[in-house]
Amino acid sequence: MVNFAGVNFKNRVTLASGTCGFGREVSEYYDLSLLGGICTKGLTLRPRLGNAPPRTAETPFGMLNSVGLQNPGVEAFIRDELPFLRGFDTKIIANFSGESPEEFARVATLLAEAGVDMLEVNISCPNLHAGGLAFGVDATAAAEVTRAVKEVAGTVPVMVKLTPNVTDIAAIAIACEKAGADALSLINTLLGMRFDLKSGKPALANITGGLSGPAILPVALRCVWQVAQAVKLPLMGMGGISDVDTAREMLLAGATLLSIGTAQFKNPLVAIEIVRQLDS
Numbered sequence: 001m002v003n004f005a006g007v008n009f010k011n012r013v014t015l016a017s018g019t020c021g022f023g024r025e026v027s028e029y030y031d032l033s034l035l036g037g038i039c040t041k042g043l044t045l046r047p048r049l050g051n052a053p054p055r056t057a058e059t060p061f062g063m064l065n066s067v068g069l070q071n072p073g074v075e076a077f078i079r080d081e082l083p084f085l086r087g088f089d090t091k092i093i094a095n096f097s098g099e100s101p102e103e104f105a106r107v108a109t110l111l112a113e114a115g116v117d118m119l120e121v122n123i124s125c126p127n128l129h130a131g132g133l134a135f136g137v138d139a140t141a142a143a144e145v146t147r148a149v150k151e152v153a154g155t156v157p158v159m160v161k162l163t164p165n166v167t168d169i170a171a172i173a174i175a176c177e178k179a180g181a182d183a184l185s186l187i188n189t190l191l192g193m194r195f196d197l198k199s200g201k202p203a204l205a206n207i208t209g210g211l212s213g214p215a216i217l218p219v220a221l222r223c224v225w226q227v228a229q230a231v232k233l234p235l236m237g238m239g240g241i242s243d244v245d246t247a248r249e250m251l252l253a254g255a256t257l258l259s260i261g262t263a264q265f266k267n268p269l270v271a272i273e274i275v276r277q278l279d280s
């Protein structure tokens with residue numbers, strides 16, 4: 001049992017947002033109750049169709065994605081997906097975003113009322129009031145979103161998910177801590193791009209996308225280490241974890257919980273293998 005921001009997780013391993021949908025497909029491979037928790041695909045107030053294809057591209061030891069937060073909307077999640085997830089003995093971490101602090105607060109209110117175990121606030125999305133710059137690259141905007149969510153979250157712990165696409169990640173972490181965050185998760189994907197040599201065009205229709213997978217592990221470890229030195233909040237570490245050794249490195253960097261993302265696309269059982277091996 002691991003206590004993380006007041007929530008008792010049966011083990012340290014969670015599935016990372018956007019890499020496991022709402023758990024249905026993964027549940028065909030193993031019992032989700034074996035996991036410490038599951039982070040949902042990023043939810044928004046209204047349903048989103050996401051970006052045009054192609055939305056993924058392979059990279060050496062990783063991948064690029066520009067899914068564009070495709071999701072059925074928070075209300076459909078609560079109605080159609082949450083009851084399914086509640087059928088398992090695992091913590092439900094609802095990942096979500098908004099286009100303004102008010103919209104973040106609206107989604108958080110609905111999720112908190114629905115009784116999810118934890119909120120994961122994805123601040124890597126564009127702030128419409130700041131010309132589309134992500135909330136997470138600006139300490140003031142990150143703090144504003146954290147405060148807005150915290151005000152409506154009630155007893156549900158608020159974990160803010162940090163982007164590595166900044167000069168000083170510790171400064172953003174400190175701003176979120178001061179604004180009342182209960183925990184931090186990191187890292188989200190690194191902004192990248194590739195070209196298709198046949199067409200001479202970018203490989204992703206969205207031109208740029210987020211880099212994830214084993215290639216980003218050293219960046220993720222560095223970020224978790226820097227943030228662990230700067231704040232007292234508990235951290236959920238992710239970015240390139242692909243086996244028990246990389247999981248152990250993430251714990252050494254200062255993470256209490258772990259989240260496994262891209263590695264599942266190569267080995268769908270990787271998360272429960274890590275659960276078993278961390279124990280032994």
Ligand SMILES: Cc1cc2nc3c(=O)[nH]c(=O)nc-3n(C[C@H](O)[C@H](O)[C@H](O)COP(=O)(O)O)c2cc1C
Pocket residue numbers: 016017018019041042043065067069095122161187188189211212213214216238239240241259260261262263
């Ligand atoms: C296809 C895909 C979709 C993702 N969607 C989300 C999302 O909706 N919200 C979010 O906060 N992070 C999202 N992420 C980021 C992951 O949760 C994670 O932070 C990142 O991929 C680094 O971990 P990894 O290297 O283990 O994949 C997504 C990642 C991938 C690969």
